[in-house]
Amino acid sequence: MATGSAVQPPVQPRSRSGLKTLLIVVAALFGFCIVGVAAATFIGLRIARRTHVETSGDNVRVETPFGTVVSTKDPEVAARNLGVDVYPGAQPVENNAAAVTVGKMKTVNAEFETSDPADKVFEFYKKKYPHATVTTADEGRYTIVATGDSSVVTINIESDDDHTRFHIANVSGKSPGKSDSD
Numbered sequence: 001m002a003t004g005s006a007v008q009p010p011v012q013p014r015s016r017s018g019l020k021t022l023l024i025v026v027a028a029l030f031g032f033c034i035v036g037v038a039a040a041t042f043i044g045l046r047i048a049r050r051t052h053v054e055t056s057g058d059n060v061r062v063e064t065p066f067g068t069v070v071s072t073k074d075p076e077v078a079a080r081n082l083g084v085d086v087y088p089g090a091q092p093v094e095n096n097a098a099a100v101t102v103g104k105m106k107t108v109n110a111e112f113e114t115s116d117p118a119d120k121v122f123e124f125y126k127k128k129y130p131h132a133t134v135t136t137a138d139e140g141r142y143t144i145v146a147t148g149d150s151s152v153v154t155i156n157i158e159s160d161d162d163h164t165r166f167h168i169a170n171v172s173g174k175s176p177g178k179s180d181s182d
Helices: 017-050 075-081 119-128
Strands: 052-057 059-064 065-074 091-102 105-114 134-138 140-150 152-158 163-172
Touching: 052 119, 065 075, 075 105, 119 134, 119 140, 119 152, 119 163
Parallel strands: none
Antiparallel strands: 052 059, 059 065, 065 091, 091 105, 105 163, 134 140, 140 152, 152 163
16 A cells, blocks of 8 residues: 555646747737738839829829829919919019919919019009908018919019019919810
């Protein structure tokens, strides 16, 4: 018979479930990262394949899946697309004009100069926009901001030595029709 010694149960190896859980979580995160990079690459390639750029002189047209961007630096085209009367006899300043259309938003701006005094140019535009939201005059600098019909027209006028320079910007939310730059 047995002498009085107790039988000990066999020692079980330690459970490695904590390490297994950690490895599963790390593998899942790594897998999600790979899927995310693959998805971003796929989407980027589709956008790149569907983006077309056309240039013609100072005109650029970019068609993307999100809309079309049309721009021009030609001051004559920008002046025609302003939707604002240009001061009589004023000449557009070269390389200071742009017309950009993105979706339904159209922005056209151009800079002009004339030999007439700034206050005369200011009076011309003040009559064109009698209900302007902002009209300021300060030491040879004038600003007119007029809003209406989903557009904002900003005119800045400034004396510059023996001539007057003025900048006109028209931002319109209307759907643009076919412009001269298309």
